[in-house]
Amino acid sequence: MKCLLCWRESKSKYGLCFYHDEAYRSLKEGYQRWCRAYDNISEVKYLERLLELPECGEWIKEVAKMELKRIKERS
Amino acid sequence: MFDSEYLLVVCEKPDAAKRIASALGSVESERFDDVVVYKVSGERGRYVVCAALGHLYTVWDVAEKKSSYPVFDVSWYPLNLVDKGKRRVGNLIKVISSLSKGAKGFVNACDYDIEGETIGYNILRYVCGGKESVALRAKFSTLTLEELREAFAKMSPNSINRLAEAGRARHVVDFLWGVNLTRALTQAYSSKGGYRTLSVGRVQGPTLAFVVERECEIRWFVPTPFWSVSALLEKDGFMFKALYVVDKVERLAEAQAIEAGCRGKEGVVKKVSKQIIRQHPPTPFNLGDLQHEAYRVFGFSPSLTLRVAESLYLKALISYPRTSSQKLPPSIGYHKIFSGLQKLEQYRVDVNDLLTKPLKPFEGEEDDPAHPAIYPTGELPQGLDDRQSRLYDLIVRRFLAVFGEYAVRERVSADVEIGSYLFRVSGRRTIEEGWMKYYRSYVSAEDNPLPLLEEGNRLKVISLDVAERFEQPPPRYNQSSLLAKMEKEGIGTKATRAEIIDTLYQRGYIVGSSIRATDIAFSVIEVMKEYSPSIISTEMTREVERALESIERGVLSVSDVIEKAATHLLTSLQELKVAEEELSSKVREATRASLAAADIIGECPVCKEGYLKIIRSKKSGKRFVGCTNYDGGCRTSAPLPQKGRIKSLNRRCKLCGWPMVAVILTRYPWRICVNPSCPTKKEEGKL
Numbered sequence: 001m002k003c004l005l006c007w008r009e010s011k012s013k014y015g016l017c018f019y020h021d022e023a024y025r026s027l028k029e030g031y032q033r034w035c036r037a038y039d040n041i042s043e044v045k046y047l048e049r050l051l052e053l054p055e056c057g058e059w060i061k062e063v064a065k066m067e068l069k070r071i072k073e074r075s
Numbered sequence: 076m077f078d079s080e081y082l083l084v085v086c087e088k089p090d091a092a093k094r095i096a097s098a099l100g101s102v103e104s105e106r107f108d109d110v111v112v113y114k115v116s117g118e119r120g121r122y123v124v125c126a127a128l129g130h131l132y133t134v135w136d137v138a139e140k141k142s143s144y145p146v147f148d149v150s151w152y153p154l155n156l157v158d159k160g161k162r163r164v165g166n167l168i169k170v171i172s173s174l175s176k177g178a179k180g181f182v183n184a185c186d187y188d189i190e191g192e193t194i195g196y197n198i199l200r201y202v203c204g205g206k207e208s209v210a211l212r213a214k215f216s217t218l219t220l221e222e223l224r225e226a227f228a229k230m231s232p233n234s235i236n237r238l239a240e241a242g243r244a245r246h247v248v249d250f251l252w253g254v255n256l257t258r259a260l261t262q263a264y265s266s267k268g269g270y271r272t273l274s275v276g277r278v279q280g281p282t283l284a285f286v287v288e289r290e291c292e293i294r295w296f297v298p299t300p301f302w303s304v305s306a307l308l309e310k311d312g313f314m315f316k317a318l319y320v321v322d323k324v325e326r327l328a329e330a331q332a333i334e335a336g337c338r339g340k341e342g343v344v345k346k347v348s349k350q351i352i353r354q355h356p357p358t359p360f361n362l363g364d365l366q367h368e369a370y371r372v373f374g375f376s377p378s379l380t381l382r383v384a385e386s387l388y389l390k391a392l393i394s395y396p397r398t399s400s401q402k403l404p405p406s407i408g409y410h411k412i413f414s415g416l417q418k419l420e421q422y423r424v425d426v427n428d429l430l431t432k433p434l435k436p437f438e439g440e441e442d443d444p445a446h447p448a449i450y451p452t453g454e455l456p457q458g459l460d461d462r463q464s465r466l467y468d469l470i471v472r473r474f475l476a477v478f479g480e481y482a483v484r485e486r487v488s489a490d491v492e493i494g495s496y497l498f499r500v501s502g503r504r505t506i507e508e509g510w511m512k513y514y515r516s517y518v519s520a521e522d523n524p525l526p527l528l529e530e531g532n533r534l535k536v537i538s539l540d541v542a543e544r545f546e547q548p549p550p551r552y553n554q555s556s557l558l559a560k561m562e563k564e565g566i567g568t569k570a571t572r573a574e575i576i577d578t579l580y581q582r583g584y585i586v587g588s589s590i591r592a593t594d595i596a597f598s599v600i601e602v603m604k605e606y607s608p609s610i611i612s613t614e615m616t617r618e619v620e621r622a623l624e625s626i627e628r629g630v631l632s633v634s635d636v637i638e639k640a641a642t643h644l645l646t647s648l649q650e651l652k653v654a655e656e657e658l659s660s661k662v663r664e665a666t667r668a669s670l671a672a673a674d675i676i677g678e679c680p681v682c683k684e685g686y687l688k689i690i691r692s693k694k695s696g697k698r699f700v701g702c703t704n705y706d707g708g709c710r711t712s713a714p715l716p717q718k719g720r721i722k723s724l725n726r727r728c729k730l731c732g733w734p735m736v737a738v739i740l741t742r743y744p745w746r747i748c749v750n751p752s753c754p755t756k757k758e759e760g761k762l
Contacts, residue, residue, distance in 0.1 A: 007664050007665075008664070019291070019294070019295075019597075022291075022295055023294070023295055026295050026296075026297050027297060029297070030297030030299065033297075033299045034299070034300065036325070036326065037299065037300045037301070037325060037326055037327060038300070038326075038327050039326065039327065039328050050297070050298075053298050053545060055296065055298040055545050055546070055547055055548055056296065056297065056298055057293055057294040057295050057296040057297070057548065058293075058294045059294040059295055060294070060295060060296065060297050
């Protein structure tokens, strides 16, 4: 199965390749740090802010975009 | 040629041969088969001076079938037999061989380092018929006439040549690694049809692994916010900034509480400390230091710096640049060099200033048994191009700075309490410029003085600021920092590191001046990591490097080292064979993805979810731009010019926000916005 975000093989339960899977894990960890820093921040706001930041890694932005789309679809 | 006996002098390059000949006596040049040789009659006898063009021999595979592996049976071959483009080498070998027949003796006057020694050794052995152990060695660090004459007066035989043995062993080991791994990778790729050369060398692999590892860190980076709190203070009309003592406040609420606690308060100076800092002069340049500094101040790549430095050496303006030494022994003749530099107006004042005190250089730890650090010879430069002039000036200024005094600076730091929070102000000023005045063009010692502060002083708080900041990802490597990483990890040699970086660019593994790893690099490193981690292991490369160095010291024999390296290699090749299929599909996918990525011209300005991509219509064969989010409902598309190559400009149109592309049809590309309704097009229409 192909990764949901690129051409690589996916081996994870999220349908992501190794690189995007790692990025997804970092994205989730990052959210904990942001919640602590801002005394709570919504996940959507967190993802939107990340997408605007030039410091944010490419793979993180790709999974953030996917996650944002998923959240918006759910609501 | 001479009727009577002569010494045949073998040099590494034509420019060096010319200078060496002119140092030895009266010169007459002759041309044989398009090869220039110099007949010299000097006080010490007669010489014929000839030049190689770097290496004339190379290690090559003995087997006839050039695509099979493993390859362990190798030999040295004339370069022209291996590379058809090197026909001149064949002429050179013929001429030197014929000159060797009338020679009464031989002199190796190639550069005195591992490569020079190998070049000279191979010529004396293969072209001159086994003269490598009876030939004399002329050792010099500059091409000034004086030093060359001295070197020829002190020549000695070089019967046990460990430097050449080590050099030859390095060539064999690197060839075995390069040829076997490249063939293994290329065959793995081609096993499903198609062809692509994939190379990995002994030092290339770990170097590429550094870049890929850094690329991962950057792409996985989640910036974490923090806040910095600062206060603008005033004393006697002088305003200055104080920073809250905790550089990074991790929570917004805490930063806001600090600001609130300071609002309306004045600052009270609690403690003032002064520190005098003595800053030592820089160390003399070795090749690595020169490459880093030239990159920092001019943006020269390491390989360009080496090329320009070599051209300055061949003009006898600087000493031999491929050195590790950071030392300048008195034997180089400080006063003679200073007198030479004194003749140049731009250095006269500084030289005169330095000559008022005893000359003692500030030296670094690193040493090189063959050459001192890089220094200017004091010869007058003529006809230098822009790059040569800049590098020459950098070398001269560094040389002068090395003889300068310590610079003395004062650092003042004061703790200021605002409310119950502690802030810190700091300032610096230069007391004595010392060596910095000779190196002023390349060093900045910015002063930020503070007003006179004493304990108990009350300061007005003009404003408070809470700034939101984010942690930064590690920086991408540039050519200089990648070279520094290779040096730090002890892989490659001073002479080869820059070339290895160039090779990674040529192979398409890395791109850009701020270096990015390509998808193919990821795939290659991924497979290596999984199936044959030793190929990209720094430890293994370093181990081979140490073994090669121990040949120079006489600790290990050439055969021991080659055998050891070959054993490592064989294991890696067996591991790779297992991964052949996976490697093939990964690299194929990576290649396809790279090509597909090249067709993406930017984000879709309409749906903002997909990307605009160059697509060719199956029906008409015409190309156009369409959104990759077609399945998601976005129908954005636009026509494209049908002639010329189209390249993304990676920027948006200032008027409509659609991506811009370059249409390359002639020498001058045509830049357009792809939006058919862009106002820029209406403007054009009116015209």
